[in-house]
Every structure is written in structure tokens, then in C-alpha cells.
Amino acid sequence: MQQKRQTLTKQKIKEVLTELITEKGLSAITVSDITRRAGINRGTFYLHYLDKLDLIDQLEQEVIDDLTAILLAESSTNQEEKNLDLFPYPLILQALQYVKSDFEFFNALTNRGRNQAFVEHFKAILGQLIHQKCQTHHIKSIRVHNMPDDYSHELILSHISAIIVLWIRKGAIEPEEDIAHMINDLKSFLPFELEG
Structure with missing residues (x-):
């Protein structure tokens, strides 16, 4: 009780x-x-x-932990999985559905006062996802055109987080499936090379 x-x-x-x-x-x-x-x-x-900043830090950490659990969930153990998908559609969709389920809080975080801190935390989770996928598939680097790895990573992460933050700022009016497809389609607009 x-x-x-x-x-x-x-x-x-x-x-x-x-x-x-x-x-x-x-x-x-x-x-x-x-x-x-x-x-x-x-x-x-x-x-x-402790105070209002501790409150916001704890609440932000809770959603970051939840998003981390969603996005870093173990991939299918299907041995036929041959293609490396850095941002698997089902995981991105599940993360977007989570955001939508607590939309008012995410909207407050991204629109008033904590935007940059939250975006940086979210980018860090996406960075962990890239790292995990690369380790699983023995990939040493990801390059967008001929950019160095760190710039390539930042470009990819910034594009994805920008799409999600804009979606939230617009009121999450588009279906989560559409946003997940946009993120998945980034591979066509922002082609990157994987080096094993």
C-alpha cells in the first residue's frame, strides 16, 4: 500500500x-x-x-532508461539475419510509441528549457545502438562519404534526433509508423559505408 x-x-x-x-x-x-x-x-x-533539478533529472533519467531498454533490446537471434540494420524499424517504432504514450512529458522536455540536454541523452542512446550493432557484425567504422568516423556518427545521430524532436514539437501528429519509416529511409538520403 x-x-x-x-x-x-x-x-x-x-x-x-x-x-x-x-x-x-x-x-x-x-x-x-x-x-x-x-x-x-x-x-x-x-x-x-532534493530540489526541482533533481526531480527533472530523475524523471529524465527514467525515460532515458526506458528508451535505452527499448532501443538496445537484443536483436532477433535468427541466424538468417544477414543484413546490418543500424536502426531496426521495429525498435525505432517501439521507441516512438513509447514517446507518444507519454507525449505531454516529452513535449515539455523538448519545448521548454531542457531541449538540448534531452537531445544529447537521446543521441547517446542512438550512439550505443550503433556501437552495439557494429560490434555484433564486426564493423570497424561507419563513414558518410569520406568523412572521418566521429563526424559521420554525429551526422547520422543528429539527423535522427532532429526528425524525432521536430515530430514532438509538431505535436506528434504524424503516425509513429511514418516517422519510423523516415528514419529507416535515411539510409537512402544519407548513404553510409560500413568497413569491416
């Missing part, structure tokens, strides 16, 4: 934070704003969080 009450309190705090970020921006919010609107006392807030 205690655990359920704590979970409900934390969920309420997250909902209130999301509303307040949307209304005022993160920098204008105080702990008092959060507790007043959530209908809790400051002591309850401080049982869970």
Missing part, C-alpha cells in the same frame, strides 16, 4: 511538473509551485527529490 501511494505521489508530481513547464518554463518553477498544485506538502516532495 505504501509503495502504491508513493508511486501515485510521484506520478502526480510528474504531471504537475509537466503542466508547469508547459505554462511557465522550467526556470520559473519553484518547489512551492509544484507542491501547491500537486496538493502535497514540501516534506513529501523532499522525501523523493
